[in-house]
Amino acid sequence: MANVVDSIAKVETFIISIPREVPYLGPLKPGEAINARGYLVRKGNRTIYPSTDMTLLIKVTGESGKVGWGECYGIVAPEATRAIVDDVLGPVIVGRDPGDVAVIHEDLYDLMRVRGFFGGFYVDALAGLDIALWDLFGKGLGVPVSTLLGGRRHATIPAYVSGLPRATLSERVEFAVEWVGKGFAGVKFAAVVSDEGIVAEMAALREALGPKVDIMVDLHWKFEAAEAIRLIRKLEPYDLYFAEAPCAPEDLEGQLRVAQGIGVPLALGEELRTVFEYRQRIERRAMSIVQPEMGHTGITEFAGIGRMAQAAHMRVIPHASISVGLFMAASLQVASTLRDVPYHEYQHSIFDRNLEFTGTDMSCAAGNYLVPTGVGIGAEPKDEVFAFVR
Numbered sequence: 001m002a003n004v005v006d007s008i009a010k011v012e013t014f015i016i017s018i019p020r021e022v023p024y025l026g027p028l029k030p031g032e033a034i035n036a037r038g039y040l041v042r043k044g045n046r047t048i049y050p051s052t053d054m055t056l057l058i059k060v061t062g063e064s065g066k067v068g069w070g071e072c073y074g075i076v077a078p079e080a081t082r083a084i085v086d087d088v089l090g091p092v093i094v095g096r097d098p099g100d101v102a103v104i105h106e107d108l109y110d111l112m113r114v115r116g117f118f119g120g121f122y123v124d125a126l127a128g129l130d131i132a133l134w135d136l137f138g139k140g141l142g143v144p145v146s147t148l149l150g151g152r153r154h155a156t157i158p159a160y161v162s163g164l165p166r167a168t169l170s171e172r173v174e175f176a177v178e179w180v181g182k183g184f185a186g187v188k189f190a191a192v193v194s195d196e197g198i199v200a201e202m203a204a205l206r207e208a209l210g211p212k213v214d215i216m217v218d219l220h221w222k223f224e225a226a227e228a229i230r231l232i233r234k235l236e237p238y239d240l241y242f243a244e245a246p247c248a249p250e251d252l253e254g255q256l257r258v259a260q261g262i263g264v265p266l267a268l269g270e271e272l273r274t275v276f277e278y279r280q281r282i283e284r285r286a287m288s289i290v291q292p293e294m295g296h297t298g299i300t301e302f303a304g305i306g307r308m309a310q311a312a313h314m315r316v317i318p319h320a321s322i323s324v325g326l327f328m329a330a331s332l333q334v335a336s337t338l339r340d341v342p343y344h345e346y347q348h349s350i351f352d353r354n355l356e357f358t359g360t361d362m363s364c365a366a367g368n369y370l371v372p373t374g375v376g377i378g379a380e381p382k383d384e385v386f387a388f389v390r
């Protein structure tokens with residue numbers, strides 16, 4: 001059968017590493033240091049982060065000469081993800097039609113599943129390639145990805161300010177007040193850096209921001225279920241909007257116990273990649289808000305997760321990670337097609353700065369994202385970003 005949209009001719013990958021002045025999650029704390037590879041381990045959540053904004057871009061060129069761009073999670077060991085694209089996924093899809101993107105996604109997922117690769121770096125690589133194929137598909141037909149998915153419901157999506165990267169509680173409160181002053185209606189603080197106490201931080205934020213602002217907390221997988229329930233109940237009198245990621249990601253039973261034991265919505269899912277990982281949590285109602293991360297899911301899985309959540313009457317509040325803007329654009333494309341998206345996460349310290357490397361009309365101002373209107377994902381890397389190829 002002849003291809004309908006285009007024919008995939010070439011797949012290329014680029015690791016990008018953009019220096020930043022203040023590391024993600026704020027200044028270094030005592031005992032934290034940047035190692036020889038540029039990483040640091042946060043003591044609060046025992047998690048490794050890059051000291052730069054690191055990401056992996058994927059370029060797919062069609063026989064037509066049109067180019068699709070994708071991006072996936074590349075914040076640690078991006079060489080591993082790149083090798084999967086260069087050595088395994090890219091060569092397999094040469095000659096195929098980007099209009100078959102969802103079928104290609106299934107075929108590539110199948111390549112390694114019997115060996116146990118249905119998550120991690122393998123699916124991250126698949127996610128980035130999937131975004132590039134949807135982009136090429138949209139460009140081939142001259143329409144945005146949201147049209148390919150069935151239509152755009154939202155031209156804008158409310159953004160909540162994620163993380164208050166300042167050293168002390170009073171500085172973080174002041175920072176939150178500043179953002180609310182710019183028109184943002186939601187703010188999330190990170191319990192992992194609430195050194196003055198998590199309840200104290202919630203109380204101080206509520207007092208400073210007044211009753212109308214939505215305040216969320218990210219618990220960074222730190223707690224056993226009963227501890228989490230006790231803590232979240234203490235936050236409820238301050239009208240917590242949602243509690244995120246209280247228990248270890250493997251602890252599905254703990255997530256269920258917390259979801260059923262608290263009086264506010266539980267949000268989770270940023271670390272999950274596929275409909276299979278989400279399905280068991282959605283079926284058992286382990287949360288009431290799902291937080292798919294485009295850099296892990298790609299467009300095909302994100303759309304599947306979003307529809308599944310919608311069918312279960314759950315809300316979708318997508319996660320936003322380190323990106324030069326491409327997977328953010330893809331995330332907004334899919335989110336714009338879903339019914340119930342009260343917010344999309346906004347990583348101000350990453351999004352605003354890295355947007356200068358992206359050709360797009362996507363923006364975030366006065367509390368709202370503008371969903372990009374261009375064809376495909378509606379965003380392309382500018383030449384300047386390739387000055388930061390690692």
Ligand code: MG
Pocket residue numbers: 218244245270
């Ligand atoms: Mg989080």
